Amino acid sequence: MISAIVYALLVTVAAASGGIFKPGEWYEKLDKPGWTPPNWAFPVVWTILYLMMGAAGWIVWRLEGFGIVTVLWLAQLVFNALWSYLFFGIRRMDWALIDSGAMWLTIAAFIVLAWPVSTTAALLFVPYLVWVSVAFALNKRVLDLNPDAVPTRV
Numbered sequence: 001m002i003s004a005i006v007y008a009l010l011v012t013v014a015a016a017s018g019g020i021f022k023p024g025e026w027y028e029k030l031d032k033p034g035w036t037p038p039n040w041a042f043p044v045v046w047t048i049l050y051l052m053m054g055a056a057g058w059i060v061w062r063l064e065g066f067g068i069v070t071v072l073w074l075a076q077l078v079f080n081a082l083w084s085y086l087f088f089g090i091r092r093m094d095w096a097l098i099d100s101g102a103m104w105l106t107i108a109a110f111i112v113l114a115w116p117v118s119t120t121a122a123l124l125f126v127p128y129l130v131w132v133s134v135a136f137a138l139n140k141r142v143l144d145l146n147p148d149a150v151p152t153r154v
Contacts, residue, residue: 007058010074011050014081018046021089031145036138049128053077056114056124064117072110079103093143094150100136107132 023039037045057073064070079102087096107129115122143150 003061004054004058007054007061010057010077011054014077015046015050017081017084018043021084021087023088026091026149027088030142030149033138033141033145036142037134045131049131052124053128056110056118056121059118059121059124060114069110069113069117072106072113076103076106076110079106087139090151092150093139093146097136097139097143100132100139104129104132104136 053073053076057070057077060069060073079099083096083099083103086092086099107125111122111125111129114125
């Protein structure tokens, strides 16, 4: 039971990044594509995804212990927490795009490597991969629409 609490705390810490580095006025002024999800969707979707992420990580850890799948789980969580800081905190949409690509890769790798350990854990990550795919595309499109909003490009 303590391990489940640890996983809940880890995802809560990652989620806190989104609470600390909020969109705010800067983001509101950016040009965004017409397919941008409504603002209310982000906290709703992320809350559900964080619950699923925590459960998936805990399931794998319980079955496998600390191994490559857990390392991937931790890596995606770090990329996840870093994204809000990069995009909203320091307004580096370009770096956030690279971060979200790394997040996508670690999520996909988690799904593939978790599958033999726990199909349930792998499937819990599928909606997360879909959402991060949308987020990656949105990040790219907002960056393309607002090239002057980035302090300096990579």
